Amino acid sequence: xxxxxxxxxxxxxxxxxxxxxxxxxxxxxxxxxxxxxxxxxxxxxxxxxxxxxxxxxxxxxxxxxxxxxxxxxxxxxxxxxxxxxxxxxxxxxxxxxxxxxxxxxxxxxxxxxxxxxxxxxxxxxxxxxxxxxxxxxxxxxxxxxxxxxxxxxxxxxxxxxxxxxxxxxxxxxxxxxxxxxxxxxxxxxxxxxxxxxxxxxxxxxxxxxxxxxxxxxxxxxxxxxxxxxxxxxxxxxxxxxxxxxxxxxxxxxxxxxxxxxxxxxxxxxxxxxxxxxxxxxxxxxxxxxxxxxxxxxxxxxxxxxxxxxxxxxxxxxxxxxxxxxxxxxxxxxxxxxxxxxxxxxxxxxxxxxxxxxxxxx
Numbered sequence: 001x002x003x004x005x006x007x008x009x010x011x012x013x014x015x016x017x018x019x020x021x022x023x024x025x026x027x028x029x030x031x032x033x034x035x036x037x038x039x040x041x042x043x044x045x046x047x048x049x050x051x052x053x054x055x056x057x058x059x060x061x062x063x064x065x066x067x068x069x070x071x072x073x074x075x076x077x078x079x080x081x082x083x084x085x086x087x088x089x090x091x092x093x094x095x096x097x098x099x100x101x102x103x104x105x106x107x108x109x110x111x112x113x114x115x116x117x118x119x120x121x122x123x124x125x126x127x128x129x130x131x132x133x134x135x136x137x138x139x140x141x142x143x144x145x146x147x148x149x150x151x152x153x154x155x156x157x158x159x160x161x162x163x164x165x166x167x168x169x170x171x172x173x174x175x176x177x178x179x180x181x182x183x184x185x186x187x188x189x190x191x192x193x194x195x196x197x198x199x200x201x202x203x204x205x206x207x208x209x210x211x212x213x214x215x216x217x218x219x220x221x222x223x224x225x226x227x228x229x230x231x232x233x234x235x236x237x238x239x240x241x242x243x244x245x246x247x248x249x250x251x252x253x254x255x256x257x258x259x260x261x262x263x264x265x266x267x268x269x270x271x272x273x274x275x276x277x278x279x280x281x282x283x284x285x286x287x288x289x290x291x292x293x294x295x296x297x298x299x300x301x302x303x304x305x306x307x308x309x310x311x312x313x314x315x316x317x318x319x320x321x322x323x324x325x326x327x328x329x330x331x332x333x334x335x336x337x338x339x340x341x342x343x344x345x346x347x348x349x350x351x352x353x354x355x356x357x358x359x360x361x
Contacts, residue, residue: 006209006210006213007055007213007216007217007220008051010044010048011047011048011051011052011220012048012220014041014044014045014047014048014224015044015045015048015049015220015223015224015226015227016223017041017044018038018041018042018044018045018224018227018228018231019223019226019227019230020041021034021037021038021041021231022038022041022227022230022231022234025038025234026234035235035238038231038234038235039235041227041231042227042228042231042232042235042260042263043263045224045225045227045228045231046224046228046263046264046267047267048220048224049069049221049224049225049228049264050264050267050268050271051217052217052218052220052221052224053065053068053069053072053221053264053268054268054271055209055213055214055217056068056069056214056217056218056221057069057280058208058209059208059209059211059213059214060214064186065280066280066283066284066287067182067185067186067283067287068218068221069221069264069265069268069284070265070284070287070288070291071291072221072222072225073225073261073262073264073265073288073291074288074291074292074295074296075295076225076226076229077099077103077229077261077292077296078295078296078299081095081096081099081296081299081300082299082300082303093309093310093311093312094312096296096297096300096311096313097148097311097312097313097314097315098251098254099254099258099296100147100148100292100293100296100297101148101315101319101323102251102254102255102258103258103261103262103288103289103292103293104140104144104289104292104293104323104326105322105323105326105351105354106255106258106259106262106266106351107262107265107285107286107288107289107292108140108285108286108289108326108327108330108347109326109347109348109350109351109354110259110266110347110348110351111262111265111266111269111270111285112281112282112285112286112330112344112347113343113344113345113346113347113348113350113351114266114269114270114273114344114348115269115270115272115273115278115281115282115285115344116273116278116333116339116340116341116343116344116347117341117344117345117348118270118273118274118344119273119274119276119278119281119339119344120339120340120341120342120343120344121341122274122276123276124340125338125339125340126273126276126278126338126339127278127337127338128195128278128279128282128334128337128338128339129191129192129193129194129195129279129337130334130335130336130337131189131192132185132189132192132193132194132279132282132283133282133286133334134334134335135181135184135185135189135192136181136282136286136287136290137286137327137330137331137334139177139178139180139181139290140286140289140290140293140327141327141331142177143174143177143178143290143293143294143297144293144323144327146170146173146174147170147174147293147297147313148293148313148314148315148320148323149314149315149320149323150170150314151313151314152314152315152320154166159312159314160312160313160314160315161310161311161312161313161314162311162313164305167301167304167305167311167313168301168305170297170301171297171298171301171302172298174293174294174297174298175294175295175298177294178290178291178293178294178295181290181294185283185287193279193283194279195277195279195280224264225264228260228261228263228264229261231260232257232260232261233257235260236253236257239253239256239257240253243256248359249358249359249361251358251361252358252359255355255358262288265284265285265288268284269281269284269285272284278339282334297313318357318361322350322353322354322357325350326347326350329346329347329350330347333346333347
């Protein structure tokens with residue numbers, strides 16, 4: 001009973017309330033009121049997910065805590081993408097590429113920029129472990145180039161595609177790179193991903209929750225994240241109609257849905273930056289980007305090979321330029337171990353350009 005008593009009642013009820021609203025919506029209830037209620041339920045589930053993730057993170061410590069949230073969101077997102085691919089058939093051949101690219105741009109520019117801006121605004125200058133961030137960026141650059149750029153230049157199959165053997169090989173390589181990164185992050189060089197020496201952590205001296213409380217929060221975290229993903233999927237048709245009514249391109253729908261799915265991680269990362277825990281923010285954001293591409297590509301590659309469906313992976317020239325610019329600027333802005341509002345502003349400007357070009361191609 002003490003374990004349940006230590007968890008706020010709203011954090012317990014929020015995900016179930018969101019799932020209840022989703023059930024009512026799917027049973028045929030429509031209209032503006034139920035749509036607004038679903039949006040409110042989604043936000044409540046996001047807040048609950050962040051709360052439970054912080055409880056788990058406090059119990060198991062860094063960098064395991066951020067890894068839990070990143071992997072939980074990514075695994076559910078991968079399951080959603082695979083489900084949409086199977087139901088959509090060959091027509092969904094660009095779904096994985098568009099989703100992964102949108103996720104990377106939102107994380108590397110939007111979320112990282114927001115965290116740097118928030119931290120710089122409140123603390124002037126923030127520090128982080130340069131070794132851990134360098135390892136994250138190096139791995140991310142390698143996987144993105146192999147999966148989203150190289151397919152445009154291979155010759156076995158014409159077009160932005162890999163042949164079946166190439167696709168299988170790149171999927172295995174992506175999985176190996178991500179698994180190696182997780183091993184380095186959690187075992188071999190765990191100290192690379194811990195807060196830099198001298199950084200004040202406001203939560204460092206708070207007593208950790210009990211094992212039972214952490215276990216309950218782990219279960220509620222998965223329920224909350226599931227509610228967020230299902231609510232995002234349920235709202236997708238409404239968002240799509242609104243986008244089409246506004247005359248915006250189809251790619252905007254993917255950006256909006258990806259943004260909704262990333263809300264738990266984004267909110268948790270922003271809260272950490274506001275508490276002068278930039279290392280936690282970067283662990284969460286860059287780790288999420290790596291998990292997204294490192295797990296999504298092998299999963300969709302397996303589906304593509306099993307069903308014999310073509311899988312478009314190569315980005316168009318415009319998106320390739322934006323991706324290269326994002327990784328290049330991230331490497332420069334995070335190469336000293338210290339950041340200010342300037343780096344955050346640069347990333348957010350690139351993110352604004354990405355959104356503008358998506359709407360006005």
